Amino acid sequence: MNVPFQHAGASQHLMIVDCDIHPAYRTPADLHPFLPARWREHMTTFGEHLRQGLSGQLAWPRMMAAGMRLDAFPEAGPPGSDLELMRRQHLDANGVEYGMLMQLSRGGMEERNLDFAAALSRAVNDWQLEEWVKPEPRLRAGIVVPQEDAAFAVSEIERRANDPAFVQILISPRASDPLGHRRYWPIYEAAQRCRRPIALHVQGYSGGHASTGSGWPTYYMQEHYATTTGMQNTVTSLVFEGVFERFPDLKVVLIEGGFTWVPSLCWRMDKHWQRMRKETPDLKRPPSEYVRDHCWFTTQPIEEPEVPAHLADVISWLGWDRVMFSTDYPHWDFDHPQQAFKFELSEEQKRKVFRDNAKALYGLT
Amino acid sequence: MEDYVAQSAAFESQLLSFLTEGVFQKFPALKLVLIESGVTWLPTLLWRTNKTWRGVRPEVPWIDRPPAELLREHVRLTLQPLDVPRGDPQRFARVLDHVGSDRMLLFSTDYPHWHFDGEDVLPDGLTDDTLRRFMIDNPLETYPRLRDGTVADHAVLRDNASASQEHVR
Amino acid sequence: MSRQVVARASEVVPGTSKIVTVKGRDIGIFNIDGSYFALANRCPHAGGPLCSGRIVPLAMSDGPGHYRLARHQEFLRCPWHGWEFDIRTGQSWCDPHSTRARQFAVTIESGAELVKGPYVAETFTVSVEEDYLVIELAG
Numbered sequence: 001m002n003v004p005f006q007h008a009g010a011s012q013h014l015m016i017v018d019c020d021i022h023p024a025y026r027t028p029a030d031l032h033p034f035l036p037a038r039w040r041e042h043m044t045t046f047g048e049h050l051r052q053g054l055s056g057q058l059a060w061p062r063m064m065a066a067g068m069r070l071d072a073f074p075e076a077g078p079p080g081s082d083l084e085l086m087r088r089q090h091l092d093a094n095g096v097e098y099g100m101l102m103q104l105s106r107g108g109m110e111e112r113n114l115d116f117a118a119a120l121s122r123a124v125n126d127w128q129l130e131e132w133v134k135p136e137p138r139l140r141a142g143i144v145v146p147q148e149d150a151a152f153a154v155s156e157i158e159r160r161a162n163d164p165a166f167v168q169i170l171i172s173p174r175a176s177d178p179l180g181h182r183r184y185w186p187i188y189e190a191a192q193r194c195r196r197p198i199a200l201h202v203q204g205y206s207g208g209h210a211s212t213g214s215g216w217p218t219y220y221m222q223e224h225y226a227t228t229t230g231m232q233n234t235v236t237s238l239v240f241e242g243v244f245e246r247f248p249d250l251k252v253v254l255i256e257g258g259f260t261w262v263p264s265l266c267w268r269m270d271k272h273w274q275r276m277r278k279e280t281p282d283l284k285r286p287p288s289e290y291v292r293d294h295c296w297f298t299t300q301p302i303e304e305p306e307v308p309a310h311l312a313d314v315i316s317w318l319g320w321d322r323v324m325f326s327t328d329y330p331h332w333d334f335d336h337p338q339q340a341f342k343f344e345l346s347e348e349q350k351r352k353v354f355r356d357n358a359k360a361l362y363g364l365t
Numbered sequence: 366m367e368d369y370v371a372q373s374a375a376f377e378s379q380l381l382s383f384l385t386e387g388v389f390q391k392f393p394a395l396k397l398v399l400i401e402s403g404v405t406w407l408p409t410l411l412w413r414t415n416k417t418w419r420g421v422r423p424e425v426p427w428i429d430r431p432p433a434e435l436l437r438e439h440v441r442l443t444l445q446p447l448d449v450p451r452g453d454p455q456r457f458a459r460v461l462d463h464v465g466s467d468r469m470l471l472f473s474t475d476y477p478h479w480h481f482d483g484e485d486v487l488p489d490g491l492t493d494d495t496l497r498r499f500m501i502d503n504p505l506e507t508y509p510r511l512r513d514g515t516v517a518d519h520a521v522l523r524d525n526a527s528a529s530q531e532h533v534r
Numbered sequence: 535m536s537r538q539v540v541a542r543a544s545e546v547v548p549g550t551s552k553i554v555t556v557k558g559r560d561i562g563i564f565n566i567d568g569s570y571f572a573l574a575n576r577c578p579h580a581g582g583p584l585c586s587g588r589i590v591p592l593a594m595s596d597g598p599g600h601y602r603l604a605r606h607q608e609f610l611r612c613p614w615h616g617w618e619f620d621i622r623t624g625q626s627w628c629d630p631h632s633t634r635a636r637q638f639a640v641t642i643e644s645g646a647e648l649v650k651g652p653y654v655a656e657t658f659t660v661s662v663e664e665d666y667l668v669i670e671l672a673g
Contacts, residue, residue, distance in 0.1 A: 063423065069614050070614075217382065219424055219425055222378070226378060228409070233371050236371055240366055258409065268406075303409065303416065304412060307462075310463050334614060336581055339579075419617050421616065423590075423618075427596075427600065
């Protein structure tokens, strides 16, 4: 029989913070007003040159409407491009008090031409502000920066640092090197200084490296999981390269990468660090403590164990204050706030996961 | 250290490959043993493959059963090094609950590697039944040749070994 | 048990569906080869608008790498997570024992004998020869 429709998640009366919403362009020309003429022309004549083999295509066909909810298509434009529909279908309908925008495409994260990447990032950030945050005060933007050009990334972070519309810094977790690598450290320094978390949303193509440590997957079913193993390796890199030791106030949010692997990865890192810690003498503390102090995780796509209460075990090992609810609207594997949890949360757990953890992290009142 | 930790993620990716490419449909009697892979990442993989499969099944329609069921049937993992913190006797038992099977784990020590835990090779909180499963029943079920005695004749082993050495010379 | 007229039979031709509202419930009506089926427009997985999903065949296989489509127009894929439901029975293909979409009995009645539902009152008046679709609801 079906699991009864209990309101085990957010109740109707709890306003929520949604930590992952995807806006979209009606057409690529939406970005033109925010690009200098020279780059408008470049975009029209040459297009993007991404760090992957395919141009303008997802590397794996999604098994659902280009990866979207079928009911999220507006009259014109792709899902996420119509603010009115987003309001009606999601922000209003689901009691969203604040929504964190995750702009994935046509920013600078994947663009090989670094001058173009800089122009795109700047334009995407202006576009988020003008088209989304200003008309809709519930939304907050992320500073999109090209992580492969640390110098420009720092300048763009500093440029937006005084604007409360931008609450975090978006870089790709599938960068050319593992993100703990020193070449990305200026970005972390700027993030710490400007007091914004680094936001790692699942996306990108690893600059040509295979998406798993055992080669390129064949099926989307594999790629969907590869985002999770990638995040594990990203956390491992950040920890062992000493990013959290070097930047003690840095915060990192991992978005759409799953979270039930976190306790097991922390146990694994701790165990092997205890044996081999002489390899990295600058690490002063067990890896799990760094993760505990520096990392937050969003819930979507939430796991659905055969025994729902098993998920509660994992969250209590991870920490109820470290998990933040997200929907991933308008993607196909969207989590509905009232349906996502299949076991009953306490009132305090609901408040933390659906609202307070995010408000504390992002400084929202 | 970082590379060693990351090995478990490679095991996970390989499991997804075995699963989605239909290896277990093509070879229904095949068992896969993961050795020194870690264990505690397994519940996440079982839960997630089940969930994703329900949504993308038409992409891989040769998968005709829930992935967690297939994996519980075909995959085995060795116990050491075990990524479970000491000091909480219930921790490993909970992880085993999450795995949903006591048939998947095989006793091992990883002697004489770095990670060898000496005499401390068993996790806390194991019942005698579970211990027997790991140390005897699961390995015998996984390795048919151990079970049916094809290598019980030591004389045969000795002669074969001598013959191999002659060949090498 | 109450019975409500919800649509004309001719509005739901084979291979198509129509969502109607009856006493505040959204219900999808489907036509498979001339037989009608009705499902609650709420996916038992996570509450999505099930009946606005695509009507699809069932992808089956004789082995790795092989695809075969069968049971054309008999399955519904939820527009959110893509779960497949057998329109005839409401059963989830991947989770048949524990997940099922709520079903309603559908029959075709000729127009004159029915309680008029809010939707088709006008149509009913136009022609009593038309066949109407009637939904049975508990209560």
